[in-house]
Amino acid sequence: MTEKKKLRIATTSLAGCFGCHMSFLDIDERILLLLELVEFDRSPITDIKHCGPCDIGIVEGGICNAENVHVLREFRKNCKTLIAIGACAINGGLPAQRNHLDLGSCLTEVYLTEPGLVHGHIPDDPELPLPLDKVHPLHEVVKIDYFIPGCPPSGDAIWKFLTDLIAGKTPELGHGLIKYD
């Protein structure tokens, strides 16, 4: 145990593909160093259901249903610094490709008219949360403090960003770490 109090980090994936979390793991064995400096609150690597008070929140993915909105607001309420990571969080990314289409016709195509289907109908059970008409980027719903671009950003970029932030510096990603693809 270190003398210094560890920073608390929460992470989640909303309407994303989990690729940004994979990149987070791409810090490889540096995760052992990271665990000396931080502890995880709600995250894919813990059992914590609701985000408690945290120093840093990292959110992957955009907003595609009402539940995403609730989770994002909970993060904003609890995290001193909130970071949007990856293309989907920043501008909707690939899931937002459906935004120029009518949601009803999407559902019809996939569940009703495709060949090779039996019992075709659009799933409508009350257990299914309603999808939003459009996929939204995070900053349309809450204030975001930092944006890390990339689809996904590299493990090196995430490492540089986090170590700067943990050291109390304004994070800077120089040449080679800022990428949009």
Next chain:
Amino acid sequence: MTNESNNLETATHPENLRRVAIDPVSRVEGHGKVTLLLDENDRIHQVRLHIVEFRGFEKFIQGRPYWEAPVMVQRLCGICPVSHHLAASKAMDMIVGATLTPTAEKVRRLMHYGQMLQSHALHFFHLCSPDLLFGFDSDVAKRNIVGVIGAYPDIAKQGVLLRKYGQEVIRVTSGKRVHGTGSIPGGVNKNVSIEERDYLLKDVDQIVAWSADAVGIARKLFEQNLDLYNEFGTFRAHTLNLVRADGGMDLYHGGLRARSMDGETLFDNFDYSRYWDVIFEDVKPWSYMKFPFLRSIGPEQGWYRVGPLTRVAQSDFIPSSLANQARKVFMAFNGGSAAKATLGTHWARMIEMLHSAEMIRELLHDPDLQGNDLVAKGERQERGVGVIEAPRGTLIHHYKVDESDQIVRCNLIVSTTHNNQAMNEAIRQVARQYLDGKKLTEGLLNHIEVAIRAFDPCLSCATHALGKMPLEVELLDADESRIDVLARSSEGSFCTPG
């Protein structure tokens, strides 16, 4: 036994039952949840795994030029993007009428084995090992990768480094660790240089050795908990997988083999470009994920299982020596019980990881990787089908492209979709075995998650959980008012809020 012992899909009189929801259960790309309906004696009448997110990919890819598909489609999943990248590429090979050059096929295979290695390592070490090492009922505060790093630092570090190596193979062959661009219609856009080859060769023997160790760990876990592992969530199922012409395992290419739960071969080496002659899809109102089935058997009984357990058990052999030896041990173990057990999937997965490591080593010694003949072309077709064995099972991509090079139709049947009914069967079985008639506890709930996790890391981590999902279970009576709730507190402990 329950009132409907053989089918917990739909309760006869749901109006008189109370609902218990495990929400969220993490899953492929987004949220999933499990709901149970129980009577006043805690007997279970209905169990369903709901897939609750809709993407519409098949629709919005229409109108895009066909060469974009391999790069676009992999963004469905950041855990196994290479599988989508390659399945789409194989479909586009058909569109451009190409037979791959040896260099292109081998670079793609190398990429694919790198993907298998990293995904299987991630799943076993980062996601499932906390349950398997600490126990399904163990302390929730410890039951995660951080706990594994604390208690078993060597195992955890090996897991991290195995995954790292697989990711580096992907980076070398595709340009990026996640969402690379190496594969294109008709071939690849780069070879493997001598420097890159030597960089990967440097560690490959160690990676093979660690993979063999991982098979040993998985085997030991099974041996030490024999009764539990044999019965936990185990059910009989038909199977589907790709095999090569001689019946051996081939994760990149082959024909479709289906066997009934009694071991009868239903079809073998079936040309996957006409998959719809043998597979149809059913739709159920309570899930966005479809339910594929074998046409010859029908929607009610024709569902099947794909993935590591199926591939290892249903291929005739594995074409790499260490993994083939490991397969023989696996198949003979305890009269063949591991090859039928849901939790045997972990052991099978590690055998595949070993096979992938061996294949990477073999390919790295092949001079074709340095070839310069990268792309082939032929007569343009309008329809393309690509099938590959992804980490979680058989993955089907199907496209139609018009004369102006635009995609006009797309159908995807992803690995997890093939396993939809199988996963529902597994959780129903666990509900019968462990939850029926009992008062809920956190440990019992985790049993349901353990069953889901055995199938697929996308289900274990897509939206919420690399390893463990947060949970709240509500007990509602018939008119939906809450009568009981269990939740994990922010410290990870389990409590019944007042």
